[in-house]
Amino acid sequence: MSVLLGEREFFPGIGPIRYEGPETDNPLAFRYYDADRVVMGKTMREHFRFSMAYWHTMCGTGMDPFGAPTKALPWLSATDPLQQARDKMDAAFEFATKLGLPFFCFHDFDLVAEAHTLAESERRLLAIAEYAKAKIAASGVRVLWGTANLFSHPRYMNGAATNPDFAVVAHAAAQVKIALDLTIALGGQGYVFWGGREGYLSLLNTDMKREREHLARFLSAARDYARKQGFQGTLLVEPKPMEPSKHQYDFDAATTLNFLREFGLERDFKLNIEVNHATLALHTFAHELQVAADAGALGSIDANRGDYQNGWDTDQFPMHVPELTEAMLVLLEAGGLEGGGINFDAKTRRNSTDLADLFYAHIGGMDAFARALLAAAAVLEKTPYRKARCERYASFDSGDGQRFERGELGLEELYQIARQRGEPSLHSGRQELFENWVYRFC
Ligand code: XLS
Numbered sequence: 271m272s273v274l275l276g277e278r279e280f281f282p283g284i285g286p287i288r289y290e291g292p293e294t295d296n297p298l299a300f301r302y303y304d305a306d307r308v309v310m311g312k313t314m315r316e317h318f319r320f321s322m323a324y325w326h327t328m329c330g331t332g333m334d335p336f337g338a339p340t341k342a343l344p345w346l347s348a349t350d351p352l353q354q355a356r357d358k359m360d361a362a363f364e365f366a367t368k369l370g371l372p373f374f375c376f377h378d379f380d381l382v383a384e385a386h387t388l389a390e391s392e393r394r395l396l397a398i399a400e401y402a403k404a405k406i407a408a409s410g411v412r413v414l415w416g417t418a419n420l421f422s423h424p425r426y427m428n429g430a431a432t433n434p435d436f437a438v439v440a441h442a443a444a445q446v447k448i449a450l451d452l453t454i455a456l457g458g459q460g461y462v463f464w465g466g467r468e469g470y471l472s473l474l475n476t477d478m479k480r481e482r483e484h485l486a487r488f489l490s491a492a493r494d495y496a497r498k499q500g501f502q503g504t505l506l507v508e509p510k511p512m513e514p515s516k517h518q519y520d521f522d523a524a525t526t527l528n529f530l531r532e533f534g535l536e537r538d539f540k541l542n543i544e545v546n547h548a549t550l551a552l553h554t555f556a557h558e559l560q561v562a563a564d565a566g567a568l569g570s571i572d573a574n575r576g577d578y579q580n581g582w583d584t585d586q587f588p589m590h591v592p593e594l595t596e597a598m599l600v601l602l603e604a605g606g607l608e609g610g611g612i613n614f615d616a617k618t619r620r621n622s623t624d625l626a627d628l629f630y631a632h633i634g635g636m637d638a639f640a641r642a643l644l645a646a647a648a649v650l651e652k653t654p655y656r657k658a659r660c661e662r663y664a665s666f667d668s669g670d671g672q673r674f675e676r677g678e679l680g681l682e683e684l685y686q687i688a689r690q691r692g693e694p695s696l697h698s699g700r701q702e703l704f705e706n707w708v709y710r711f712c
Pocket residue numbers: 377417462464466508510544572583615
């Protein structure tokens with residue numbers, strides 16, 4: 271392990287986190303996540319491809335709109351930006367290695383602070399990329415996806431790709447080019463577009479049609495550039511309905527798929543589905559996964575949870591096993607994620623100020639997913655869940671129902687059939703029975 275650590279150890283007293291089983295009382299051990307355990311033909315490691323979110327875990331100081339930072343993160347203490355970036359990266363790799371996280375995700379300026387000019391920012395990013403390459407090679411911890419932060423800087427207050435000012439659109443494009451170069455250089459498996467400010471605060475001052483067209487142009491240009499550089503990874507759009515915009519154009523999975531199809535982008539872009547974004551859009555996490563899976567666009571997952579008593583993006587760690595079990599059912603039936611993984615886009619609470627809290631949070635999240643996987647596998651292997659759902663549609667498997675599915679029946683034929691058959695009988699949906707099949711394992 272020592273080669274993986276920088277000169278300083280940032281989490282002293284915490285060693286590699288190991289699987290100890292459900293009965294352990296050790297708060298720094300896994301109870302359910304057993305990386306090498308095979309479930310339905312794949313190891314847990316392969317099912318999940320867990321990832322750390324650099325922005326929350328390495329950069330989250332606990333600052334919120336009402337108060338100052340609460341967390342003294344020792345890797346942020348250097349004033350020189352490159353020294354700070356190297357310390358932060360040492361801490362990130364120490365953390366991921368100790369937890370056994372195979373991946374991390376980042377925004378460009380999570381890695382190193384943005385400078386006053388684009389050229390100087392790029393120079394900083396190139397410098398930290400060299401440092402990252404060595405860390406990746408030494409540890410085996412890899413990049414799940416990279417992205418560009420197109421929402422924090424004041425220049426993006428009216429949007430990035432959808433900004434009414436071309437100068438800002440071009441600046442955002444330059445940032446994406448550099449972030450794509452960086453992601454490719456670090457061997458990233460994917461690249462994410464989350465358009466937090468691609469939307470509007472007021473429709474009164476907004477030409478929505480033009481802004482959506484600009485977004486499509488922007489994504490096409492990014493796609494063309496990435497492919498020209500030989501990037502074979504997945505390009506992903508991450509839907510979210512609002513916050514920080516009042517209305518975000520990538521509202522939910524269905525809206526985003528419609529957008530991608532409208533502009534001919536559906537072959538290159540898949541979706542990165544986030545739990546708390548689904549619930550903000552008044553959907554369940556499982557619903558969004560199902561919409562994406564049915565479109566062949568289930569790329570990756572940002573794992574977290576909302577607070578269901580209030581309605582904003584609280585990004586808490588995922589701990590609700592029933593919610594995750596419903597998600598894992600969708601995932602298992604879809605055959606898994608297409609190229610992505612499960613990225614903990616989640617933050618410890620503002621008053622969780624111990625460094626160990628970062629470990630507890632990730633351990634809890636990984637264990638919750640592992641329990642959910644085991645539960646979902648049990649539902650599929652031990653209950654009539656899947657068969658019973660198929661049976662609800664049995665009337666379409668033969669005869670007139672089958673002819674309808676094949677498009678062989680028009681409205682007149684359907685009219686005749688209904689007249690002959692008379693009033694349909696009632697068939698129970700048996701929702702409670704389905705719930706019992708699923709929840710008996712969670
Ligand atoms: C914010 C988003 C963001 C993306 C990456 O709500 O989840 O963190 O995942 O830009």
